[in-house]
Amino acid sequence: MRPGSTGLVIFRGLSIWSDNMPLKADEVRTGTPVVVDLAALDPVHCPCGRARRAFADVPDAPASVHRVEIEADARAHHHRDHTEIYYVLECHSGAAVELDGVPAAVGPGVAVMIPPGVGHRAVGRITILNVVVPPFDAADEWFD
Secondary structure: OOOOOOOEEEEOOEEEEOOOOOOOOOOOOOOOOOOOOHHHOOOEEEOOEEEEEEOOOOOOOOOEEEEEEEOOOOOOEEOOOOEEEEEEEEEOOOOEEEEOOEEEEOOOOOEEEEOOOOOEEEEOOEEEEEEEEOOOOHHHOEEO
Protein backbone atom coordinates (compact mmCIF):
# COMPACT_ATOMS: atom_id res chain seq x y z
CA MET A 1 0.00 0.00 0.00
CA ARG A 2 1.29 3.49 -0.83
CA PRO A 3 2.01 5.81 2.10
CA GLY A 4 -1.14 7.74 3.02
CA SER A 5 -3.35 5.45 0.94
CA THR A 6 -6.63 4.23 2.39
CA GLY A 7 -6.48 0.97 0.52
CA LEU A 8 -6.44 -0.95 -2.72
CA VAL A 9 -9.43 -2.83 -4.07
CA ILE A 10 -8.97 -5.56 -6.68
CA PHE A 11 -11.92 -6.25 -9.01
CA ARG A 12 -11.29 -8.61 -11.92
CA GLY A 13 -7.67 -7.61 -12.03
CA LEU A 14 -8.23 -3.83 -11.96
CA SER A 15 -6.46 -1.76 -9.35
CA ILE A 16 -8.66 0.88 -7.81
CA TRP A 17 -7.01 3.36 -5.46
CA SER A 18 -9.41 4.88 -2.99
CA ASP A 19 -7.47 8.11 -2.56
CA ASN A 20 -6.55 11.00 -4.86
CA MET A 21 -2.78 10.59 -4.94
CA PRO A 22 -1.07 11.14 -8.33
CA LEU A 23 -0.58 8.02 -10.42
CA LYS A 24 2.77 6.53 -11.36
CA ALA A 25 3.37 5.85 -15.06
CA ASP A 26 2.46 2.15 -14.76
CA GLU A 27 -0.69 2.62 -12.62
CA VAL A 28 -4.31 2.72 -13.73
CA ARG A 29 -7.10 4.42 -11.79
CA THR A 30 -10.70 3.48 -12.44
CA GLY A 31 -13.95 3.81 -10.57
CA THR A 32 -15.67 0.93 -8.87
CA PRO A 33 -17.54 -1.17 -11.45
CA VAL A 34 -21.32 -1.16 -11.07
CA VAL A 35 -23.74 -3.59 -12.73
CA VAL A 36 -27.43 -2.70 -13.03
CA ASP A 37 -30.32 -4.72 -14.45
CA LEU A 38 -32.45 -1.95 -15.99
CA ALA A 39 -35.45 -4.28 -16.22
CA ALA A 40 -35.35 -4.72 -12.43
CA LEU A 41 -35.58 -0.98 -11.74
CA ASP A 42 -38.93 0.65 -11.02
CA PRO A 43 -39.91 3.03 -13.83
CA VAL A 44 -40.37 6.71 -13.03
CA HIS A 45 -42.58 9.13 -14.90
CA CYS A 46 -40.69 11.61 -17.08
CA PRO A 47 -41.62 14.11 -19.85
CA CYS A 48 -40.96 11.35 -22.38
CA GLY A 49 -42.92 8.55 -20.74
CA ARG A 50 -41.48 6.01 -18.31
CA ALA A 51 -37.77 5.79 -17.55
CA ARG A 52 -35.65 3.22 -15.74
CA ARG A 53 -32.55 5.17 -14.73
CA ALA A 54 -29.16 3.76 -13.77
CA PHE A 55 -25.95 5.33 -12.44
CA ALA A 56 -27.29 8.85 -11.73
CA ASP A 57 -26.68 8.24 -8.02
CA VAL A 58 -23.23 6.64 -8.42
CA PRO A 59 -20.53 9.01 -7.11
CA ASP A 60 -18.22 10.27 -9.88
CA ALA A 61 -20.12 8.43 -12.63
CA PRO A 62 -19.42 10.12 -15.99
CA ALA A 63 -22.92 9.38 -17.32
CA SER A 64 -26.27 7.82 -16.53
CA VAL A 65 -28.12 5.31 -18.69
CA HIS A 66 -31.90 5.16 -19.01
CA ARG A 67 -34.25 2.78 -20.75
CA VAL A 68 -37.17 5.01 -21.74
CA GLU A 69 -40.52 3.80 -23.03
CA ILE A 70 -42.35 6.54 -24.92
CA GLU A 71 -45.98 5.50 -25.41
CA ALA A 72 -47.25 8.74 -26.89
CA ASP A 73 -45.70 11.96 -28.08
CA ALA A 74 -43.25 13.25 -25.49
CA ARG A 75 -43.29 16.76 -24.05
CA ALA A 76 -40.83 19.14 -25.74
CA HIS A 77 -37.95 20.16 -23.48
CA HIS A 78 -34.26 20.99 -23.46
CA HIS A 79 -31.30 20.78 -21.12
CA ARG A 80 -28.78 23.50 -20.31
CA ASP A 81 -26.02 21.16 -19.16
CA HIS A 82 -26.83 17.63 -20.33
CA THR A 83 -25.97 16.02 -23.63
CA GLU A 84 -28.28 13.12 -24.39
CA ILE A 85 -27.67 10.26 -26.79
CA TYR A 86 -30.79 8.35 -27.81
CA TYR A 87 -30.27 4.85 -29.18
CA VAL A 88 -33.52 3.50 -30.61
CA LEU A 89 -34.20 -0.07 -29.47
CA GLU A 90 -37.64 -0.40 -31.03
CA CYS A 91 -40.37 1.82 -32.44
CA HIS A 92 -43.55 1.91 -34.46
CA SER A 93 -43.66 3.07 -38.07
CA GLY A 94 -43.47 6.84 -38.45
CA ALA A 95 -41.51 7.39 -35.23
CA ALA A 96 -39.35 10.50 -35.10
CA VAL A 97 -37.29 12.68 -32.79
CA GLU A 98 -37.96 16.40 -33.15
CA LEU A 99 -34.84 18.54 -32.82
CA ASP A 100 -35.62 22.26 -32.46
CA GLY A 101 -38.99 21.50 -34.08
CA VAL A 102 -37.57 19.61 -37.08
CA PRO A 103 -38.54 15.92 -37.20
CA ALA A 104 -35.86 13.30 -37.85
CA ALA A 105 -37.21 9.87 -38.75
CA VAL A 106 -35.82 7.09 -36.56
CA GLY A 107 -35.89 3.31 -36.48
CA PRO A 108 -34.22 0.52 -34.52
CA GLY A 109 -30.46 0.94 -34.44
CA VAL A 110 -30.52 4.72 -35.03
CA ALA A 111 -28.61 6.97 -32.60
CA VAL A 112 -29.33 10.67 -32.07
CA MET A 113 -26.97 12.99 -30.15
CA ILE A 114 -28.74 15.98 -28.58
CA PRO A 115 -26.39 18.69 -27.27
CA PRO A 116 -27.37 21.14 -24.51
CA GLY A 117 -29.80 23.85 -25.62
CA VAL A 118 -31.49 21.82 -28.37
CA GLY A 119 -35.24 21.48 -27.89
CA HIS A 120 -36.31 17.89 -28.41
CA ARG A 121 -39.06 15.35 -28.05
CA ALA A 122 -39.86 11.88 -29.29
CA VAL A 123 -42.90 11.43 -31.54
CA GLY A 124 -44.73 8.10 -31.58
CA ARG A 125 -44.18 4.87 -29.68
CA ILE A 126 -40.44 4.44 -29.18
CA THR A 127 -38.21 2.59 -26.73
CA ILE A 128 -34.75 4.09 -26.38
CA LEU A 129 -31.57 3.68 -24.44
CA ASN A 130 -30.66 7.20 -23.33
CA VAL A 131 -27.08 7.99 -22.31
CA VAL A 132 -26.96 11.26 -20.36
CA VAL A 133 -23.69 13.18 -19.83
CA PRO A 134 -23.15 14.35 -17.13
CA PRO A 135 -25.46 12.03 -15.17
CA PHE A 136 -29.15 12.95 -15.16
CA ASP A 137 -30.34 15.72 -12.85
CA ALA A 138 -34.06 16.62 -12.93
CA ALA A 139 -33.13 20.26 -12.24
CA ASP A 140 -31.76 20.41 -15.81
CA GLU A 141 -35.11 19.78 -17.53
CA TRP A 142 -36.50 22.96 -19.10
CA PHE A 143 -39.83 22.96 -20.89
CA ASP A 144 -40.38 24.77 -24.16
